[in-house]
Amino acid sequence: MTATVTNPVSTDQQAEALPGYNYAFLDEISKKAIRRSLLKAVALPGYQVPFGSRELPIARGWGTGGLQITLALIGAGDTVKVIDQGEDDSVNAVNIRRLVERTAPDVTTTTETGTATIIQTRHRVPEQPLREDQILVLQVPLPEPLRLVERREAETRRMHGEADYSRMWVALYEDIVQNGRLTRAAGYPALVNGRHVMTPSPIPRWDLPQLHMSQHLSLFGAGREKRIYAVPPLTSVVPLSFEDYPFTIEQFGDRACARCGSTTSFLVAIPNEDGSVEYSCSDSDWCYSRIDAQEHGTA
Amino acid sequence: MTITQTDPVNAGQTFRDTAPVLRVENLTRIFGPGCPDCVARTGPEAETNTCPTCGSVVACADVSFELRPGRTIGIVGESGSGKTTALRCLYGDLAPTSGRAYLSVYRDGERDIFEADPQDRRRIRNFHLGMVYQNPSQGLNLLISSGGNVAERLLAAEWRKVAAIRDRAAGLLGRMEIPVSRMDEIPANFSGGMQQRVQVAKALANGPVVVLLDEMTSGLDVSVQAGVLDLMQDIQRQEQVAMVVVSHDLGVVRLLCERTLVMKNGRVVEAGVTDQILEDPHHPYTQLLVSSVNM
Numbered sequence: 195m196t197a198t199v200t201n202p203v204s205t206d207q208q209a210e211a212l213p214g215y216n217y218a219f220l221d222e223i224s225k226k227a228i229r230r231s232l233l234k235a236v237a238l239p240g241y242q243v244p245f246g247s248r249e250l251p252i253a254r255g256w257g258t259g260g261l262q263i264t265l266a267l268i269g270a271g272d273t274v275k276v277i278d279q280g281e282d283d284s285v286n287a288v289n290i291r292r293l294v295e296r297t298a299p300d301v302t303t304t305t306e307t308g309t310a311t312i313i314q315t316r317h318r319v320p321e322q323p324l325r326e327d328q329i330l331v332l333q334v335p336l337p338e339p340l341r342l343v344e345r346r347e348a349e350t351r352r353m354h355g356e357a358d359y360s361r362m363w364v365a366l367y368e369d370i371v372q373n374g375r376l377t378r379a380a381g382y383p384a385l386v387n388g389r390h391v392m393t394p395s396p397i398p399r400w401d402l403p404q405l406h407m408s409q410h411l412s413l414f415g416a417g418r419e420k421r422i423y424a425v426p427p428l429t430s431v432v433p434l435s436f437e438d439y440p441f442t443i444e445q446f447g448d449r450a451c452a453r454c455g456s457t458t459s460f461l462v463a464i465p466n467e468d469g470s471v472e473y474s475c476s477d478s479d480w481c482y483s484r485i486d487a488q489e490h491g492t493a
Numbered sequence: 494m495t496i497t498q499t500d501p502v503n504a505g506q507t508f509r510d511t512a513p514v515l516r517v518e519n520l521t522r523i524f525g526p527g528c529p530d531c532v533a534r535t536g537p538e539a540e541t542n543t544c545p546t547c548g549s550v551v552a553c554a555d556v557s558f559e560l561r562p563g564r565t566i567g568i569v570g571e572s573g574s575g576k577t578t579a580l581r582c583l584y585g586d587l588a589p590t591s592g593r594a595y596l597s598v599y600r601d602g603e604r605d606i607f608e609a610d611p612q613d614r615r616r617i618r619n620f621h622l623g624m625v626y627q628n629p630s631q632g633l634n635l636l637i638s639s640g641g642n643v644a645e646r647l648l649a650a651e652w653r654k655v656a657a658i659r660d661r662a663a664g665l666l667g668r669m670e671i672p673v674s675r676m677d678e679i680p681a682n683f684s685g686g687m688q689q690r691v692q693v694a695k696a697l698a699n700g701p702v703v704v705l706l707d708e709m710t711s712g713l714d715v716s717v718q719a720g721v722l723d724l725m726q727d728i729q730r731q732e733q734v735a736m737v738v739v740s741h742d743l744g745v746v747r748l749l750c751e752r753t754l755v756m757k758n759g760r761v762v763e764a765g766v767t768d769q770i771l772e773d774p775h776h777p778y779t780q781l782l783v784s785s786v787n788m
């Protein structure tokens with residue numbers, strides 16, 4: 195790997211990796227267009243910027259929005275991590291990682307949260323807080339938080355334009371009236387920078403505080419619906435909630451991860467063969483690095 | 494046409510010193526492409542609101558009036574005379590073609606609300622205005638609870654405490670004689686009169702300075718109408734809210750409005766103190782209107 199390629203263009207050497215394809219799969223014009231949409235998204239936190247979603251060798255709905263962002267950003271010296279529901283070795287994550295490796299040979303891939311420069315993820319935010327030199331790219335299936343209360347696209351656009359979110363609030367109010375609490379679990383809506391309501395993609399509520407006033411940049415890509423949006427560093431992300439019914443994250447009581455013993459991470463239930471249930475970290479890198487540290491006595 | 498708003502009843506009294514809460518100047522809304530002839534070739538003299546040159550509908554043109562705090566003004570006129578269009582422009586449902594409107598609560602009444610950016614325009618509507626639509630299905634979401642309908646206005650005005658929202662909604666619905674036990678029921682189950690009363694509760698929820706009421710009683714039985722009008726008179730006595738009452742029923746306007754505008758073919762043809770207009774109508778159309786009803 196040479197670190198001299200600062201502005202990645204197709205060269206003979208790179209084309210060898212996957213003959214007939216451009217560096218990072220997409221052509222340079224498409225990547226430039228995506229980066230321009232990303233700049234606009236960063237300038238308008240939480241605002242959904244339309245972009246010309248490209249075809250990829252992965253079906254839409256399988257992370258093509260996130261992948262296009264990743265491909266438009268990577269260059270020599272980048273280290274990419276791809277996770278699906280917190281795991282690096284799911285089929286989907288492996289496929290995306292392989293595409294990056296084969297089309298951008300000067301990019302390294304990793305499973306370590308700490309060493310990645312770009313982390314593409316589906317449905318989770320890593321437990322370990324990210325730094326200002328890291329970018330989180332989230333795959334988004336449904337980018338429009340107002341779709342629940344309004345089907346018409348022209349109307350949701352007007353609502354965002356006027357910051358007219360009362361119908362969203364009514365839906366939350368009715369939830370409390372009917373169920374006695376806020377029942378929304380994944381993809382909890384939040385107000386970004388005091389202006390735009392966004393869906394953080396179907397991450398658990400647990401992850402939402404990680405996006406608030408964070409050090410890192412979060413980018414959201416929806417391939418099918420052709421939308422990109424962003425939460426820049428040090429930007430407020432406030433879950434919609436009430437003074438007397440505040441936003442709360444998932445509670446795991448005194449449960450701990452069966453593998454690493456963590457009590458401070460998002461846990462998923464794993465059924466055993468005998469019918470009992472065990473819990474383990476959903477973020478596999480978090481879990482493995484804790485096990486590693488314990489084995490090497492640095493815990 | 495400009496209407497001179499001298500008030501013979503209150504001339505020289507404190508009334509005159511009170512700045513208007515709402516001032517409307519030359520409000521005009523044209524549906525269609527429009528052309529330079531539109532306004533000149535329509536109106537009561539032309540006896541049409543449709544421009545013969547370009548076919549556009551001049552739904553209302555040059556509508557001007559002032560509304561003082563806590564007062565009620567009526568707009569009467571035949572079907573199609575532009576009453577609803579004028580209200581919808583003021584509320585922000587429609588953009589006017591031209592004209593200006595000033596609200597005392599928006600930048601001290603010095604900036605035209607039609608020039609406000611979309612976010613400000615929405616805030617003006619959410620915090621300072623209320624509207625009761627001719628048809629309850631326009632003003633209510635019939636599939637969320639009546640409490641939720643009232644709550645929507647409070648939420649829009651940034652109330653963020655569920656208990657306080659429920660208290661306020663229950664109070665307003667009770668005030669409009671909707672049993673609190675039915676607060677969590679959807680208005681689709683309610684009678685027409687009840688639905689209109691839920692609309693009024695909703696329109697008053699955020700403590701608006703002006704409420705716009707469009708034919709609120711016209712879809713109701715006469716007996717039910719009387720009850721709703723009684724409640725409206727109570728509201729007038731007890732709240733510091735100014736109202737624009739649109740009706741084609743002179744009886745409603747006589748009961749609720751000190752002052753009245755008469756509209757025909759999209760223009761105001763007569764304006765003044767309601768009782769004077771009814772006793773001594775000047776414009777031939779008003780004379781016809783008054784003589785046609787048994788007051």
Ligand SMILES: Nc1ncnc2c1ncn2[C@@H]1O[C@H](COP(=O)(O)OP(=O)(O)OP(=O)(O)O)[C@@H](O)[C@H]1O
Pocket residue numbers: 524542550551552553570571572573574575576577578579741
């Ligand atoms: N969206 C629209 N597109 C085209 N023309 C319209 C539209 N809305 C209203 N108009 C026309 O504008 C004119 C005024 O209509 P408006 O509804 O304001 O009258 P109105 O005085 O409220 O009548 P009514 O007493 O029947 O409610 C009518 O000729 C109507 O057909």
Ligand SMILES: [Mg+2]
Pocket residue numbers: 576577578627707708
């Ligand atoms: Mg009407």
Ligand SMILES: [Zn+2]
Pocket residue numbers: 451452453454455456474475480481482484
């Ligand atoms: Zn673990």
Ligand SMILES: [Zn+2]
Pocket residue numbers: 527528529530531532544545546547548549
């Ligand atoms: Zn014309």
